[in-house]
Amino acid sequence: MVAQVVHYVTVAVTEMFTEHNLFRTRDLDEAREQVAKVFCPHKLTTADRSGAVNTVHNSVKQDSISLNYLDYGAEVHIQPGELGSFFLVQIPLSGGSYVRCGDQEVYSDQNTASIPNPTEKLEMTWLDESPHLLVHIPRLVLENRLSELIQRDLTVPLRFALGMDLTAPKVSGWRQIVDLLAKGLNGNQCDFHVSVRSQLEDMVITGLLTSHNHNYSACISSPAEPLTPRSVRVVVEHCHDLTDRIPTVAELANLAGVSVRSLQEAFKTHVGLSPMEYLRDYRLRQVNIELSSSKSTFISVSEVATFWGFTHLGRFSQQYFDRFGELPSATFRNKS
Numbered sequence: 001m002v003a004q005v006v007h008y009v010t011v012a013v014t015e016m017f018t019e020h021n022l023f024r025t026r027d028l029d030e031a032r033e034q035v036a037k038v039f040c041p042h043k044l045t046t047a048d049r050s051g052a053v054n055t056v057h058n059s060v061k062q063d064s065i066s067l068n069y070l071d072y073g074a075e076v077h078i079q080p081g082e083l084g085s086f087f088l089v090q091i092p093l094s095g096g097s098y099v100r101c102g103d104q105e106v107y108s109d110q111n112t113a114s115i116p117n118p119t120e121k122l123e124m125t126w127l128d129e130s131p132h133l134l135v136h137i138p139r140l141v142l143e144n145r146l147s148e149l150i151q152r153d154l155t156v157p158l159r160f161a162l163g164m165d166l167t168a169p170k171v172s173g174w175r176q177i178v179d180l181l182a183k184g185l186n187g188n189q190c191d192f193h194v195s196v197r198s199q200l201e202d203m204v205i206t207g208l209l210t211s212h213n214h215n216y217s218a219c220i221s222s223p224a225e226p227l228t229p230r231s232v233r234v235v236v237e238h239c240h241d242l243t244d245r246i247p248t249v250a251e252l253a254n255l256a257g258v259s260v261r262s263l264q265e266a267f268k269t270h271v272g273l274s275p276m277e278y279l280r281d282y283r284l285r286q287v288n289i290e291l292s293s294s295k296s297t298f299i300s301v302s303e304v305a306t307f308w309g310f311t312h313l314g315r316f317s318q319q320y321f322d323r324f325g326e327l328p329s330a331t332f333r334n335k336s
Contacts, residue, residue, distance in 0.1 A: 016069040016093075016133065017058035017186055024056050031055040031072065038068070039088070039136070042080035046072075047128075056131075060185045062201045064141045067182050071131035078126065083118035084322035087137045089164070089208070090114045091175075095130025099162065102272075106163035113164040113175075115212065119157055119273055119281075135178060137205060140288075140324055145205050150219040155236055156271040157281060161213040170211035177203050215272070229266050231256035236271075239279045246309050249275055283308040284323045291331040301328045 023034045028051045032044040035057060046053055054073025059066055090097070096109040102120030106112065116122045118139050126132070143158050166175050181200040210220060234256045238247075252275050253263040267275050290296045290304045298304045302313055305328070310316035320328045 015056065015058070015071070015131070016182065017060050017067065020058050020060045020185075022057045022059050026052060026054055026073075028053050035070070039086070040080055040083060042078055044079075045077045047075040047077070062181075062185075062197065064138065065201055065204060066136045067178075067185060068134040068136060069131060070134055072126060073128075075128040076126050078124045080122050082121060082322070083116060085118065085139050085325035087115060087118060087139060087142055087158075087160070089135040089137070090116075091133040091135070091166070091178075093131045093133055095127045097124055097126040097130055097132070099124045101162050104162035108163070111166050113166055114162055115160040115164055116162065117157075117159045117272065119159075119277070133178075133182070135204065135208075137208070138325055141205060142209065146209055146216055146220075149206070149209060150216060154216070156215065156278065157273060159215045159272045164212050168211075174204070174207040174211040177207055229270065231258045231263055232266050232270050235263065235267075235275055236278070239275075239282050243308060246279070280319065281323070283310070284320060287320065287328065288324055288331060291328055301332050304328075 022038065023030075025031050025034065028044060028046060031053055032042065035044075035055075036042060038057070038059060052074060053076065054071075056069070056071045056073070058069040060068075090099070090108060091113045092109050094110065096107060097114070099106050099108055099114040099116065099122075101114075101116040101122045106114055108114040139158075143154055146158055147154055165171055177200060181197065181204060184197060184200070209216075235252045238252065238255055249260055249263070253260040256263055258266070264274055267273060267278060271278055273281060287304050287308050287310070290298055291301065296304075298307070305313060305316050310319075317327055317329075324331065
């Protein structure tokens, strides 16, 4: 079999976005702190006994996405936990990385990117001499675009297959769009007019959803409801109807007519979350809708939160921030 030859516009080991440098450091703690400001808090250790790194982080932000060049200059182990509010497509420009997210694991190299699911525990080892091109897309942006594509609200969170084959024809086309956008953003002066960059950004978002496998892929080609067990459908519908209190998982299992263990396993397989995690995520999305709408009848963040069952406002604010990347008060102030 003849191997497929894939031509990329900007794939190279040379540093990208040098005119958009965020920081350079040889200090491990500083590298962790600075990267956390862009993405999320995480643990960072190095295989070098001296703890030495030579980290470079360059980043260019568009309206909805950002492109990042990140090189730690050493083999590092990264433990972010759950990403929460964003998806991160990770493309090694050389070398490779071992990525484990939830129950999926993949070795990522120049032919295989990784897309961790933000609701699952993530840990990674980036090998030495492995700079990465990172495509950062807010979770809400991708899920809203997906909802438009399938012409209905999402009933479960979006979950991608962890490994992304960059040599597959559809994915190769998507990668070339990313490289074209990166080429236009690389340097002091952008090569493209702002309207062209906006179109390319839109193609990156939509193309990711249409080129790589996820739990709604079948719905994009045929907007039919995904086949799920009755127990999951019953509980999901009940979660949508219930606002006055938070049920126990035993109550939900009893409602569905199955054991707690069976319900947990069905949700893990078909939803990617436990029943209680799904209920929390659904309620957070409803709070976000109310806080974002100028037509909402609620007059305060606490009133909306309480209505949807969040009685501990401090914990609610943290959960909301993890999900949407901003505090509920910020959403409320900027509602349209």
